[in-house]
Each structure stands twice: as C-alpha cells, then as structure tokens.
Amino acid sequence: MNEMMAASSSVISARMTIMGKAAICPAKADYAEIGGMMQEKLVVLSQVQQALLQQWAMMFADTSKQAQHLGGLFVTGRPASASGLSNIAEALFAHGTRMMAQSMDASGLALAPVHHQATANAKRLSQ
Numbered sequence: 824m825n826e827m828m829a830a831s832s833s834v835i836s837a838r839m840t841i842m843g844k845a846a847i848c849p850a851k852a853d854y855a856e857i858g859g860m861m862q863e864k865l866v867v868l869s870q871v872q873q874a875l876l877q878q879w880a881m882m883f884a885d886t887s888k889q890a891q892h893l894g895g896l897f898v899t900g901r902p903a904s905a906s907g908l909s910n911i912a913e914a915l916f917a918h919g920t921r922m923m924a925q926s927m928d929a930s931g932l933a934l935a936p937v938h939h940q941a942t943a944n945a946k947r948l949s950q
Contacts, residue, residue, distance in 0.1 A: 830945035870936035
C-alpha cells in the first residue's frame with residue numbers, strides 16, 4: 824500500500840507537469856501520455872472488476888455448498904445428536920472463517936491491478 828501511494832504521488836506530480844506544459848504550449852504537448860490516462864484507468868478498472876467477480880463467485884459457491892450441507896442435515900427429520908450439533912457448529916465456524924479470509928483477500932485482489940499500474944507508471948515517468 825505504501826509503495827502504491829508513493830508511486831501514485833509521483834505519477835500525479837509528473838502528469839500535472841505534463842498537463843501544465845500542454846496548457847502553455849499545446850503544439851508541444853505529450854498527447855500520448857494525456858490520452859493514455861483515461862484508457863489505462865478503464866483497463867485497470869476492468870481488471871479490478873474481474874478479480875472481484877471471480878472472488879465473489881468463489882465465495883457464493885462456497886456459501887451454496889455450505890447451505891446444501893446444512894440443508895441435508897435438517898432434511899432427515901431426526902433431532903441432531905450432540906455429535907451432530909458439534910459437526911454443524913464446526914461446519915458453520917469453518918465457513919465463517921473462510922468467508923472472512925476470502926473477504927480480506929478481495930481487497931488485495933482489487934488493489935493488485937492498481938498497484939501494478941501505479942508503480943509501472945511511476946517507473947516509466949521517472950526516466
């Protein structure tokens with residue numbers, strides 16, 4: 824996160840300079856850089872969306888599997904034994920733990936394309 828924020832700061836500074844020069848002398852403007860700004864944001868946004876959709880699909884599949892498992896336990900019509908209740912509690916705890924871990928992973932997956940683009944831009948613009 825720190826690396827991405829530092830890279831973003833240097834990219835914003837460099838691009839503000841590029842846009843300032845373009846405003847002063849449009850004939851000498853770096854239109855490739857200016858034009859690429861919007862395109863790269865769209866590409867990164869689509870990568871973020873794809874990563875999140877894949878993660879959410881995995882979480883939904885896990886939740887569906889858990890619901891099917893629990894539903895199967897309750898369809899028997901018999902009261903649950905102490906061991907059965909323990910198994911239900913264990914399954915719910917494991918599912919909750921997986922959901923928390925996968926939710927935390929989602930933020931890293933969402934930031935990965937942004938981090939990659941910001942650090943690549945910072946490196947390219949510093950040369």
